[in-house]
Structures are given as C-alpha cells and as structure tokens.
Amino acid sequence: MKEAFVLLAGGDPETWGIVGRSLRFSFFSTVFALVPGIPAGLALGQGLWKGRRTLVAVVNAFMALPTVVIGLFVYSLISRSGPLGFLGLMYSPAGVIFGQAFLAFPIVASVTQGGLAKLDPRFRETLVTLGAGPWRRLFATLIEARAVLVAAIVTAFGRVTGEVGVSMMLGGNIRFSTRTMTTAIALDAGKGEFERAVSLGLVLLVIALGVNLALHALAPREN
Amino acid sequence: MKRLVACILSLALTAAAFAQSPAPTNPRIRLATTTSTEQSGLLAYMLPSFEKSTGYRVEVVAVGTGASLKIGEKGDCDVVLVHARALEDAFMAARFGADRRDVMYNDFIILGPVADPAAIAGTKTAVDAFRLLASAGSVFISRGDNSGTNVKELDTWKAAGLKPAGSPWYKEAGQGMSQVILMADQLAAYTLSDRATWLAMKDKSSLKILSQGDPLLFNPYGIITVNPAKWPSSNYPGARALMNFMTGPAGQALIAAYKIAGEQCFYLYK
Numbered sequence: 001m002k003e004a005f006v007l008l009a010g011g012d013p014e015t016w017g018i019v020g021r022s023l024r025f026s027f028f029s030t031v032f033a034l035v036p037g038i039p040a041g042l043a044l045g046q047g048l049w050k051g052r053r054t055l056v057a058v059v060n061a062f063m064a065l066p067t068v069v070i071g072l073f074v075y076s077l078i079s080r081s082g083p084l085g086f087l088g089l090m091y092s093p094a095g096v097i098f099g100q101a102f103l104a105f106p107i108v109a110s111v112t113q114g115g116l117a118k119l120d121p122r123f124r125e126t127l128v129t130l131g132a133g134p135w136r137r138l139f140a141t142l143i144e145a146r147a148v149l150v151a152a153i154v155t156a157f158g159r160v161t162g163e164v165g166v167s168m169m170l171g172g173n174i175r176f177s178t179r180t181m182t183t184a185i186a187l188d189a190g191k192g193e194f195e196r197a198v199s200l201g202l203v204l205l206v207i208a209l210g211v212n213l214a215l216h217a218l219a220p221r222e223n
Numbered sequence: 224m225k226r227l228v229a230c231i232l233s234l235a236l237t238a239a240a241f242a243q244s245p246a247p248t249n250p251r252i253r254l255a256t257t258t259s260t261e262q263s264g265l266l267a268y269m270l271p272s273f274e275k276s277t278g279y280r281v282e283v284v285a286v287g288t289g290a291s292l293k294i295g296e297k298g299d300c301d302v303v304l305v306h307a308r309a310l311e312d313a314f315m316a317a318r319f320g321a322d323r324r325d326v327m328y329n330d331f332i333i334l335g336p337v338a339d340p341a342a343i344a345g346t347k348t349a350v351d352a353f354r355l356l357a358s359a360g361s362v363f364i365s366r367g368d369n370s371g372t373n374v375k376e377l378d379t380w381k382a383a384g385l386k387p388a389g390s391p392w393y394k395e396a397g398q399g400m401s402q403v404i405l406m407a408d409q410l411a412a413y414t415l416s417d418r419a420t421w422l423a424m425k426d427k428s429s430l431k432i433l434s435q436g437d438p439l440l441f442n443p444y445g446i447i448t449v450n451p452a453k454w455p456s457s458n459y460p461g462a463r464a465l466m467n468f469m470t471g472p473a474g475q476a477l478i479a480a481y482k483i484a485g486e487q488c489f490y491l492y493k
Contacts, residue, residue: 080298080454088456090299091253091284172284190402191262192427 004199015196019203022180025093026161029100030108033156037105038149041112042138046124056113062106067165074099075169091172096180099166104156111155115148116141147218154218158211162204246278252461253282255292255300257371258399260444261285263419263488269477273468279461287399289369295319295447298454302462304469306371306417306444320447321459324470327478327489331375331440332421334404334430335361335413343413344433350383352434357385360392362412364403367395371442376415379439404428417442422483444489446470 007015044056076082078089078098089095123144127137142149160166164182171178173187181200188197260266261283270281284294288305295303296319304326305311314320333352335343341359346352356363365387366373380387387393394412396403400420407414408428421432446466451459468474478489 080456085298086456091282172282172286174282174284177282190399190405192401192405192424 001198003195004202007196007199008202012196015199017176018179018181018184018200021093021178022161022182025096025100025167025180026157029097029160030104030153030157032097032101033104033108034153037108037152037156038112040105040109041152042116042141044109045113045116046141056110059106059109059113063110067103067163068169069165070103071099071166071169074102074166078170090170091174091178093171093178096167096171096178099170100160100163103163103166104160107156107159108152111152112145112148115145115151118148119145150218151215154211154214158208161207161211247461247464249458249461250278250280251282252279252302252458252465253284253300254302254304254465255284255286255290255294256304257288257291257306257444258285258401259306259372259417259420260304262399262401263417263423264483265419265478265481265488268481269469269474272473272477273465276473277464277468279464281465285399287366287368287370288374289371292319295449298449298457300449301458302446302448302465304444304446306442307374308443308445310371310374311445311447314447318450319453321450321452322463322466323445323447324466325492326444326446326469327475327491328441328443329418329489330435330442331372331415332418332432333413333434334407334416334421334428335433336411337429337431338411339433341413346434347437349379349434349437349439353379353383353385356413357383357387357390360390362392362394362410363387364407364410364412364414365393365395366400366403367397368399370400372400372415372417375440375442379415382439400424404430419483419488422486422488425484 040059044052044059074095075090078084078087078095080088080090089098119141124137124141127140132140162182164186167173167178167180167183168186171180171183173179173183179187181204185197185200188194254266256266262285266281266283270283274280284291284300286294288307288310291300291303291305292310292314294300295314296317303320311320311323315323331349333343333349335341341355341361343352343355346355365376388395394410396406398406400416401424403414404416404421404424405428406412408430413433414430446469448459448462448466449457451457469478475491479491481488
C-alpha cells in the first residue's frame with residue numbers, strides 16, 4: 001500500500017503515462033459515442049413512431065452486454081482479415097477508442113432517452129403552442145434537458161474508463177501504446193506485482209467517486 | 224505556431240542524430256509472442272538496443288504461442304516469437320510465414336509444492352513424473368491456452384498414455400505462465416513451466432523444481448516473419464530487421480548475457 005502511494009506521489013512517469021492514456025482513450029471514445037448517441041436518444045425519447053418501444057428495449061439490452069462480447073464483435077470488424085481491416089486499427093489506440101465508443105453508444109442513447117421521458121409533457125406542448133419550428137423545439141429541448149446530457153456523458157465516461165474487456169482484446173495491452181489502467185492492473189496482478197496495480201486502483205477509485213458525485217450533484221432535487 | 228514547428232524540428236533532429244541508420248518508412252513493428260519472453264523480462268532487456276540502433280519501435284502483444292500464430296495468420300502482427308515447433312511448421316507449411324529462424328532454447332521444468340505429495344522429486348523422465356501425478360490425483364494446473372508450454376504438457380500426457388482432461392485434479396486455467404505459477408502456489412499444486420518465467424517468478428512463489436533434465440522437455444524458440452504476400456500491409460522490412468537482430472551477433476550476445484538472480488534464462492545454438 002505504501003509503495004502504491006510512493007509511485008503516485010513520486011510521479012512515476014510510466015504509471016502517470018498509463019493514467020493519462022486511459023483518460024485520453026475515454027475522452028475520445030465518449031465524444032465519438034455522443035455524436036450518434038445523443039441524436040439516437042432524442043429520436044428514441046420522443047414522438048409516437050412505430051417500433052420505438054422495441055428499439056428502446058434493444059438499446060437497453062446492448063447496454064447490458066459484457067465488454068468482451070462488444071470486444072469480440074469489434075475484433076471481427078477491425079482485424080486485418082475483417083471488413084474494416086484495411087484501416088489497420090487492430091492493436092492500436094484508435095482500435096481501443098473505436099471499440100469503447102461502441103460500448104458507450106447505447107449508454108448515451110439510453111440515458112438521453114430515459115431523461116427525456118421524464119421531461120414534463122406540457123413542455124413540448126407549450127413549445128408547439130408558442131409556434132416553435134422543429135429546430136427551435138430541438139434546441140429548446142436540449143437546453144431544458146442539459147442535466148440529462150451531462151448525465152449521459154458522465155455515465156459513458158465512467159463505463160469506458162473502468163472496462164477491461166474491450167481494451168485487452170482490441171488493444172493487446174501494449175506498453176506505451178495501448179496499456180490502460182485496467183489492463184495494467186490485470187497484468188501486474190498476474191505477475192504478482194501489486195504496487196502499481198494498487199496505485200492505479202486508487203486512481204480508478206477517485207475517478208469513480210468523482211463520476212458519481214458529479215451525477216449526484218446533477219440529479220434533479222425533489223421539492 | 225513557429226515555436227511548435229521549431230520544437231518538432233529540434234526533436235526530429237535529435238532523433239535523427241541518435242539513429243545510426245536512416246529512419247524506416249514504417250517504424251512500427253508489431254510482435255506477437257509467448258508470455259515467457261515478456262514475463263521473463265528478456266524483451267524489455269533486449270528491445271531498447273534494437274530500437275535505438277534502427278529507429279524501429281516494437282509493440283509487444285504477449286499472449287502465448289497458439290494465440291500469437293493466430294494473430295499472425297490474420298495479419299494483425301508483423302512477426303511472431305514462439306516456442307512450439309509443430310505449430311510453427313504448420314504455420315510455415317500453410318504459407319502464413321515468410322521466413323523462420325531458430326533464436327534460442329531452454330527447457331521446461333515440473334514445479335510443485337515442497338511437501339511433494341505425489342513424490343515425483345528425483346524422477347528421471349517427465350513421463351514418470353506425470354504418471355505419478357495422475358495416480359496420486361494431485362492437483363495439476365494446466366495453462367489450457369494452447370500456448371507452447373500447454374502444447375508440451377499435452378504431448379507429455381500423451382506420451383505417458385494418460386488423458387487427464389476432465390479429471391477433478393486437473394485444472395485448466397487459460398492464463399499466462401506467471402498467473403499459473405501464482406495459482407499453483409495458492410493451491411499447493413503442480414504445474415509445468417518454462418525455465419525463464421520460473422526464474423522471474425521464483426521469489427514470489429514457494430514452489431520448487433521437482434523434476435527436470437528430460438530431453439523431452441527441450442524448449443526451442445523460433446522467430447517467424449508474417450508473409451507479406453498474404454498481408455501486403457504488414458511491416459515486412461521491420462519484421463526482417465527484428466529477425467536479423469535477434470539471430471545476429473548483437474541480439475545473440477544480449478540473450479547470452481541475460482540472467483535473473485545470476486541464473487542463465489536462455490541458451491544459444493552453437
């Protein structure tokens with residue numbers, strides 16, 4: 001335990017390099033999940049179109065898929081022998097980010113949809129009565145539901161930071177390239193070297209706490 | 224912006240000054256390898272000198288021989304460093320590999336608890352030791368991952384005329400060598416290990432070597448470049464450069480000099 005603190009406090013470059021890399025991967029994969037995830041959540045969250053409820057159930061089911069299953073699926077896509085193999089993404093940072101974005105997409109869509117469902121139905125009616133066009137209505141909804149969007153971002157970020165299946169399978173745990181906090185912990189524990197594993201575990205704990213405190217602070221207060 | 228350009232330029236110049244040969248067009252080499260070369264610390268010891276003298280950057284995926292060859296087969300790496308001759312020959316025969324060379328060797332050893340409940344200590348052959356293990360029903364941890372060590376272990380059971388799979392005392396872990404040594408230690412069980420990983424793990428384990436020296440337990444390592452005719456996007460020049468380094472005078476001298484706690488890990492072919 002003491003050694004773990006020494007590693008962190010002493011600014012061990014490899015340990016902090018791993019922390020930085022993990023956060024970088026999580027940042028980009030969350031961003032890439034938001035781009036399609038928020039529109040998908042908006043589409044799923046309103047309107048009375050056919051098949052909406054079924055699609056919501058499908059998205060929720062994907063959210064519960066184990067990371068290794070997502071990893072396996074993306075592996076078959078990006079391996080050189082797969083359809084996207086020409087991109088050379090396998091065992092590269094871009095490959096991990098791609099896989100993690102897949103993991104985060106249903107989370108973003110589902111949290112956005114769930115949050116919108118809780119908006120007061122009169123809000124939309126009011127907008128319509130006030131004569132707002134579709135773009136205007138979309139913009140106003142986004143403003144009204146900004147806490148929901150932040151919740152989607154924070155949840156997705158927490159999930160990708162803490163996952164190990166996708167990073168291990170698609171990144172290969174390559175030192176200085178695709179080794180993230182979780183894969184480094186798996187490696188160190190496997191070698192019986194627990195100091196760095198514990199120090200990275202502490203960082204992950206702090207991130208998990210931060211994510212949940214942020215969510216708590218954003219949750220609408222009941223009066 | 225100007226400062227950024229200047230910064231990048233000076234970095235590039237420093238890098239160029241350090242490199243002895245012109246920078247390679249594709250500096251990234253992906254090496255898929257058995258867990259033993261990584262977990263023994265050999266690669267971390269050798270590769271920096273290769274990287275410094277050539278400008279290549281080697282990215283290591285350490286997974287086990289079976290998985291390494293599969294990665295090579297799919298074109299997801301440029302070169303493999305493995306230890307299961309029969310699998311290597313099949314890989315070459317199927318033209319997945321372009322060139323293959325012998326790199327080094329050591330041996331497999333049978334590890335077990337000091338108390339040695341199956342009384343295998345001092346057995347002359349691996350087959351005798353495995354027969355004693357089976358008749359005593361002592362817990363044995365198998366890699367169970369189609370790694371080179373796993374292949375050797377299965378060959379040994381076969382040579383002993385035994386089929387341990389499914390027996391309650393035979394546990395297939397599906398993990399790397401050092402994880403399996405840790406497991407065997409926790410369960411006071413027996414296992415088969417390559418010598419290099421054992422040397423790296425020795426001080427974290429209470430197990431000891433109970434049987435060794437059988438010629439059947441010979442452990443040769445080979446390096447194979449992935450066939451560029453099959454995967455044109457692979458880094459074949461890089462793979463060749465790494466192969467030449469590992470089997471050339473500089474690499475061979477490093478292998479011969481690599482010791483853990485004063486003990487030789489890998490040996491060279493004369």
